[in-house]
Amino acid sequence: MSAVPPEVPPPLRIAFVPGVSPDTWARKWRERVRRVPLELLPIADADQLAVLRDGRADMALIRLPVAQDGVSVIPLYEEVPVVVVPTDHPVAAYDRVDVTDLSEEHLLQDPDEVPAWRRIATEVAAGTRHPVPALTLDQAIATVAAGTGIVIVPASLARLHHRKEVTTRPVTGVAPSGVGLAWLTERSDERTDYFIGIVRGRTANSSRSPVPGEPAPGPAPKPERRRTSPPRTRNGSRRTGRR
Known part of the structure; x- marks a missing residue:
């Protein structure tokens, strides 16, 4: 019986306000995540939370501070x-x-x-x-x-x-002006978790989240038990369990 292919998640849509560049993080996503496209959406400052609430974007690179009612935010850096x-x-x-x-x-x-x-x-x-x-x-x-x-x-x-x-x-x-990554708390999933790892600087090998769209690794194979031979008697023959 053939294996059922894993369900491919929808594209991850990242909005970003003027002056903020998502290019480095987007490049790392595309290098590591083959099955889930990443889409970039430029927006105005006034829309930075609206795009999350109306579903146009899954995450947004925004200017801080913002009201965090139902919104998770990771501060990234400050600008002079x-x-x-x-x-x-x-x-x-x-x-x-x-x-x-x-x-x-x-x-x-x-x-x-x-x-x-x-x-x-x-x-x-x-x-x-x-x-x-x-x-x-x-x-x-x-x-x-x-x-x-x-x-x-x-x-x-x-x-x-x-x-x-x-x-x-x-x-x-x-x-100074802060820049952060925001998303609706109730809508976090494996895609948002993986992008957060990229933004926080985790490498492909150190990421704690599975790669979106890839099948979960199966259990590790159990080591084979080594068969042991019965001990030899003094005359060189093998001793069995019978007498």
Whole structure:
């Protein structure tokens, strides 16, 4: 009777927000997991949990912090915040700046996105700040290039939207931005467990989870019992159990 082939799980869908690259982990998955495809889904920051809840993705590489109601999250790394300014801005003369050095600047973002700046900003304290229209990051950096404000974002986002008319400098005094891997706790399975192992740096030989889509290894064969010969008598004949 022929063996029934194992059921192949569906593709593992990984969403990722702008500035986060899943390429290294995706390559390792494809090298190790032959029977389960991996699909990558670029998303906007605003959708990073929605894609999990509506089933568009199984896991997501997101920006932290997030509300973890029913969501499991593994923090992966932190990014240095940078300020984006025109190339001829005085800040460009320094290797890095403190957020207090930016108190007189006009922020082209919601001040709640950068609480450290909001606490020391002159235009906020004086009540002279005018509402800023909602801008995409690309639009905001284009506005920075025109010399009408600054943006404070994670370094990877600044690189993603770089323009030759602007430059960036690290900012101290602003909390770093965290990146993590998230999934719905109730939907974890062998695929998510194996991807977590890859992200945590486990090798193909050290992974604790079975390879998705592969049959489970059978029990190890029992060692054969060695047959022993009956002992010889003094005259050289073999002694049997009979007398």
